[in-house]
Amino acid sequence: MACPGDTITLSWRTNGNVTLSAEPEVPGLGKRDASGRETVTLPGGPGPTVFGIHVSRFFGLKKTDTSGEVLSPPLAREYAVVDAEGEADFSCLDQERAVEAFIVLDEEKMSPGVLIEQVTNMNVRRLVLGKDGVSKTLEEGEAAGFEGMPAQGRWSLRVPLEEGENCETAVDDVDGRLIIKLQLACRR
Template identity: 25%
Template sequence: MSLCWANREKLRTHDRLLVLTTLLLTPFIAGCAQIKLFSVAPSTVCPGETVQIDWKASDRVMLNAVPSVEGVGEGPPEGSRSFMPTENTRFILNVPGLLKSAQREWDVTVIPSQSSRLLGGVAQCGGNPPFASASFSIQQKDSSSRVRAVSVGNNYHRHLVVSKDDIEVEIPPDGSTDGFKNASVIGTWTIRTPLGTNEACENVLDAIRNRLTIKTQMSCGE
């Protein structure tokens, strides 16, 4: 009997500790704001196009923009709004909390008559014959379907082979090409560079700092 009584007392003590811990932690959890979702799509647009902002937070939110756009301000814990930025804009979502506030930021790029951007990814090396390569994808949620390539530049002192869909172009060192002119930037791009005679993979990856990028001039088509 004494053993059973002792076990019951241990369980009661354990339960009391759980209740006490919950009571102590609840104010801290409730006092810390949370942002469960914050997205802006697309993040690259042409003049006259809209972006949609979706959010989900632990409490009412304050949505701001720099520079300011019409329609920002206080909002419910969960919602969405659409905006038509006329220039590059940073959207800021803030959720106040008793102990700690939460904040997220998202940049939207508005393409002018022509814009330039470095695009690329982490490089890998291998194959026979060996080459270093990198691939990256631009999805519809990332860019307006109107954004088109004007030219693609090679910033390296070595040859690049760039391909997208059924287009493949070799770009000389420090050169550029208009072979992708009017092609949509949305899709998967691949960048490759062949290894030189007696050049090892480690050497080429060090030379390109483990990344391959292209300088892409782009504009908004119809």
């Protein structure tokens, strides 16, 4: 996710002649070597920038088109803690009677210029969200006040244990189903 004016790097490796394109237009794109990297600046304006690569071979009949999209906020995105066996492991917090996991939005996933407008708990269970020293408790469907904070960084998602529940049963209950919705924006 990147904002207008951000620079991104395009890279490709093919076995044919390459033509790079973008919609809306990005100046300087066009014919390139079969493999390469190029840094470009995203154009201003609303909506996504769609980059295309057209590959053709001189002695072959095959022509291939593919495209990739760079999304420009404002927009809503859902992020999920996929599962406890994946990259989002849960920790048991005995004293707080909760389980906790983390989502890391790094420079590979998010430009530093992308800001939070709103974070919403999409779970039936209460969720405590935290980032950069700010912590908010949210019921189902409730939105939190993280407005203006960078989306990039480490987010904690804490689920309080219910009466009679232990960490193992809580993880089983939320594993693969812990979802937050981020409403994102760019700096104005």
